[in-house]
Structure formats: C-alpha cells, structure tokens
Amino acid sequence: MPNSSLSGKVAIVGVDESDRIGVVPDKSMLQLDAEGARNALKDAGLTLKDVDGLFTANISPAEVGEYLGIEPKVVDGTNVGGCSFLIHVAHAATAIAEGRCEVALITHGESGRSRVGMPPRASSAQSMLGQFEEPYGLPRPAGSYALAASRHMAQYGTTKEQLAEIAVATRTWAGLNPKAMYRDPITIEDVLRSRMICWPFNLLDCCLVTDAGGGVVLTSAERARDLQRHPVLVLGMGEALDHNLISMMPDLTNGPARISGPPAFAMAGVSHADIDVAQVYDSFTYTVLLSLEDLGFCKKGEGGAFVSGQRTAPGGEFPLNTSGGGLSYTHPGMFGIFVIIEAVRQLRHDYADQGERQVKDARIGLAHGTGGVLSATGTLILGRD
Amino acid sequence: MADYKKPLPTPDPVTKPYWDSLKAHALELQRCGGCQQVLFYPRPICPSCMSDNLTWTPMSGRGVVHAFAIPHRHPNPAFGSEAPYVVAMIELEEGARMMSNLVEVDPTPEAVTVGMAVEIVYDDVTDEVTLPKFRPR
Numbered sequence: 001m002p003n004s005s006l007s008g009k010v011a012i013v014g015v016d017e018s019d020r021i022g023v024v025p026d027k028s029m030l031q032l033d034a035e036g037a038r039n040a041l042k043d044a045g046l047t048l049k050d051v052d053g054l055f056t057a058n059i060s061p062a063e064v065g066e067y068l069g070i071e072p073k074v075v076d077g078t079n080v081g082g083c084s085f086l087i088h089v090a091h092a093a094t095a096i097a098e099g100r101c102e103v104a105l106i107t108h109g110e111s112g113r114s115r116v117g118m119p120p121r122a123s124s125a126q127s128m129l130g131q132f133e134e135p136y137g138l139p140r141p142a143g144s145y146a147l148a149a150s151r152h153m154a155q156y157g158t159t160k161e162q163l164a165e166i167a168v169a170t171r172t173w174a175g176l177n178p179k180a181m182y183r184d185p186i187t188i189e190d191v192l193r194s195r196m197i198c199w200p201f202n203l204l205d206c207c208l209v210t211d212a213g214g215g216v217v218l219t220s221a222e223r224a225r226d227l228q229r230h231p232v233l234v235l236g237m238g239e240a241l242d243h244n245l246i247s248m249m250p251d252l253t254n255g256p257a258r259i260s261g262p263p264a265f266a267m268a269g270v271s272h273a274d275i276d277v278a279q280v281y282d283s284f285t286y287t288v289l290l291s292l293e294d295l296g297f298c299k300k301g302e303g304g305a306f307v308s309g310q311r312t313a314p315g316g317e318f319p320l321n322t323s324g325g326g327l328s329y330t331h332p333g334m335f336g337i338f339v340i341i342e343a344v345r346q347l348r349h350d351y352a353d354q355g356e357r358q359v360k361d362a363r364i365g366l367a368h369g370t371g372g373v374l375s376a377t378g379t380l381i382l383g384r385d
Numbered sequence: 386m387a388d389y390k391k392p393l394p395t396p397d398p399v400t401k402p403y404w405d406s407l408k409a410h411a412l413e414l415q416r417c418g419g420c421q422q423v424l425f426y427p428r429p430i431c432p433s434c435m436s437d438n439l440t441w442t443p444m445s446g447r448g449v450v451h452a453f454a455i456p457h458r459h460p461n462p463a464f465g466s467e468a469p470y471v472v473a474m475i476e477l478e479e480g481a482r483m484m485s486n487l488v489e490v491d492p493t494p495e496a497v498t499v500g501m502a503v504e505i506v507y508d509d510v511t512d513e514v515t516l517p518k519f520r521p522r
Contacts, residue, residue, distance in 0.1 A: 131394035132426045136486050137464035138472040143454050151452035154499035199455035247484040
C-alpha cells in the first residue's frame with residue numbers, strides 16, 4: 001500500500017528553464033544546468049545556500065554540486081532516462097517528509113543539439129546492447145519506440161493517423177507558448193507526409209533535439225506557505241522500471257506506467273476524472289498513446305480512439321502537454337524536468353492572463369515521464385494548495 | 386570482410402557459447418532446468434526462477450515476426466547507406482524473442498507483417514562473427 005501519510009506533505013515551490021532554450025550553441029551543458037537551478041531558486045525566492053538536497057540525472061550530483069557550490073546532505077543521481085526527474089520528485093518528497101533535508105533542488109542541463117560540454121556517446125561491444133541489438137542497426141531511441149508501436153498497430157489496429165493526432169494537438173498547444181521551438185500549426189497530412197525516419201514514425205512523430213536546462217525546488221508544505229509562489233503539493237507518486245533494451249521489454253504494448261500509475265493515484269486519493277490537466281512525456285507519439293493506456297485513462301488498445309478528434313488540443317476534453325511538449329516546445333534528450341515545470345505552472349495559474357494557454361481552474365494535475373526505451377516511468381499527481 | 390563497418394558484438398564468458406554456435410551455423414540457447422523456459426539473451430541465472438541449471442540446447446531456427454521497424458536513416462553510414470532495411474523482433478518456436486534483421490524481403494510495411502513465418506539464415510559477417518538473420522519461409 002502506498003504511504004498516504006506522505007501525500008500533500010511536500011510542495012514544489014520553484015520551477016524554471018535556463019535563460020534560453022532551443023538552439024543555444026554558446027552555452028555548455030553545465031551552464032544550462034546552472035541557469036536552470038538558479039532560475040528555479042529565484043522563482044522560489046530561495047538561494048543556493050538554502051539547498052541541502054541535490055538530485056541530478058545525466059550529470060552526476062558530485063559534478064553539479066561542485067559547479068554550483070552546494071554541499072547537500074541528501075544526494076540522488078538516479079538516472080533511468082528522461083523520466084528520472086519525476087522519480088527525483090518522489091525521492092525528494094520522501095526525504096523532506098522524513099526530515100532528512102529541507103530544500104531539495106532537482107536540476108537538468110543538456111546541450112543535446114549543439115553538444116557543448118557533453119560526454120561522448122559511447123557503448124561497449126561487450127554490453128548486452130552491443131551484443132544483442134547494435135549489430136542490427138536499429139537507431140536508438142527512435143527505432144526502439146517504432147518497433148514497439150508496430151506491435152500495438154498490429155495487435156489493436158492503431159493507425160498512423162491516430163498517432164499523428166497527438167503531434168497535431170501538441171503543436172496547437174505550442175502555438176500558445178512563446179518559448180516553443182515550433183509554433184506553426186500542422187495537420188495530420190503534414191505528419192504523414194513528413195520525412196520517414198523509421199517506419200512507423202515520420203519526422204513529426206519524433207521529439208525535437210534542443211539545448212535546454214531546467215530546475216525544480218521542493219520544500220515542506222508548511223514552509224512553502226511562507227514562500228512567494230503558490231505552492232503545488234505532491235499528492236501522489238510512483239516509479240517503475242521493467243527493462244533496459246527494447247528487445248527485452250516484457251510486452252511492447254504494456255509499459256512500466258502500469259506499475260507506477262496505480263500507487264500515485266492511490267496515494268493522492270484521486271481518480272482519473274479528477275485530473276484537470278495532464279503532462280505526459282512525449283518522446284514519440286506512441287509514448288503518449290501507450291502511457292495514457294497504461295495509466296488507465298482508457299482501456300488497453302483504445303489509446304488511438306482516445307486521442308482522436310483532437311481531444312487533447314486546446315479547447316478539447318483532455319488538455320494534454322500544454323507547453324507543446326517534447327514534440328514541439330523543447331527536448332534536449334531528457335525532457336522530464338520540463339514535464340514537471342509545465343505541470344506546476346498550470347496548477348499555479350501562471351498563464352491566467354493568457355487565454356487558452358491556461359487550463360481554467362486547474363487544481364489537480366498529472367505529470368508523467370517515460371525514460372530509456374519505454375524502460376522506466378515516474379508518475380506524479382500534483383495539486384494546487 | 387575486413388571492410389565490415391557495422392558494429393560487431395564482443396562475446397563475454399556467459400554469451401560465448403551462443404556466438405560459438407552461430408559460427409558453427411547452429412542456434413543454441415539456454416533452456417532452464419528449473420522452469421523449462423528458453424532464455425534470451427544468455428544469462429548465468431534464470432531471471433524467472435533463479436535456477437542456474439541452464440543447458441545449451443539447439444533451436445529449430447523457425448519463428449514469427451513479433452514486431453518490426455524499418456529504419457530510413459541511421460547515424461552510422463554503414464547502416465544509413467543500406468536504408469531502408471528491416472529490424473525485427475523474432476519470436477522463436479521455442480518461445481524466446483530476439484532482435485534481428487529480416488532479409489530477402491521488401492523493406493516496406495506492405496511486405497512485412499507481424500505474425501509472418503520466418504526461418505534463420507546465418508550471416509558470416511567476418512571470419513569471427515556470424516549474425517543470426519531471418520527470412521520469410
């Protein structure tokens with residue numbers, strides 16, 4: 001049973017991106033990370049000296065801690081792909097609720113497009129990846145997700161048009177976000193006619209590759225009420241991992257969200273109908289479709305119908321990926337931190353003066369990430385205090 | 386074959402019998418004496434029942450396409466220059482699933498189908514390494 005005594009005890013009190021996101025060839029990975037950290041702390045009205053818990057993924061906590069001058073008493077470098085930051089929220093909330101630290105900082109910086117200050121991409125020929133996948137030329141990660149999508153299409157009749165619905169709706173949201181990289185509206189035909197990357201994915205089924213940093217700051221709900229921003233409470237959390245290589249995924253049509261979702265909902269004590277706004281990591285269109293099914297927003301195999309008719313677009317019944325997501329807003333390689341940032345801004349009503357950009361009266365939000373090659377997930381239920 | 390530019394596997398102590406069997410143009414996988422499952426990839430301990438009573442066993446080499454993707458580009462020019470090609474998950478008759486390439490077939494979603502019956506072909510890509518590929522049967 002999830003520990004419901006943790007629910008609502010900890011709040012997210014600051015979020016922000018780096019000064020610029022998108023194409024930032026003049027800044028390194030670490031600089032983007034530092035800017036995200038500073039900007040999130042400024043958003044919270046706190047400083048680096050207040051931080052006593054540090055959570056990072058692609059860059060080690062030691063490297064980030066040294067760079068920022070933080071001496072944390074709780075450290076966590078969990079890295080299971082782009083969802084790691086959602087898992088960090090769960091770990092940070094637990095640590096704060098237990099009194100092991102008071103102010104937790106989650107940071108991310110990645111020069112995914114410009115590759116400034118990034119480690120080399122390397123894999124070993126003796127690793128399981130090197131022995132059992134790389135010899136066959138499946139491009140990672142797009143090919144891995146494509147392979148899984150083909151199984152869903154064969155098993156449930158899911159179509160490329162249904163996958164394209166997700167890209168189109170997400171682009172409409174991006175049109176409302178000045179920070180989004182691509183903002184011009186697209187049609188389902190545009191998606192189907194875009195360059196073929198790896199069947200069944202065309203270019204517009206795939207996330208962007210950008211440069212970006214971000215930060216998220218948490219503290220106790222009690223202290224949060226004395227800070228400057230409207231607190232967003234961590235109501236429920238779950239995490240899961242069921243494979244590393246796509247060829248080892250137990251079921252290509254059932255992701256780890258089937259494990260991470262239920263405890264998050266149970267801890268929060270909310271149902272699917274209570275979710276006012278959802279952010280679901282969109283590395284690829286199929287990632288979203290699978291996540292919605294695995295999380296229980298629709299039955300297995302009905303994800304295609306669920307997203308059809310632009311139900312997830314502005315004005316639709318199910319507001320989803322309201323920043324424009326990894327598909328159209330930004331995606332430096334690991335997008336999870338930006339999933340949290342947008343979820344928090346919606347629940348704080350940061351966009352209250354921006355018309356459709358703000359989901360009206362949003363009080364309960366879902367933030368969900370998928371990492372690796374459908375390998376790991378982190379699910380959060382967040383609530384406006 | 387010295388000009389083979391694609392990534393090659395390097396066997397480790399656990400996987401060496403698998404790669405040796407392919408070089409001999411056979412396909413041997415471990416069958417677990419505890420739960421009778423056929424394992425892939427090779428492991429020292431059965432991930433289902435924790436038994437280490439694992440016996441290398443010849444496979445039929447027949448199976449079906451479980452899922453597939455058709456890369457149209459690849460950052461490695463050795464693959465990119467051959468695109469499009471088919472990467473498939475093959476489900477063997479004995480139950481194990483492995484990634485491979487589907488060969489001797491048009492690389493189109495019309496020609497390749499999930500459930501398609503396939504059989505193994507042994508691709509001697511270098512003097513040391515033989516890769517298991519599959520073709521329609």
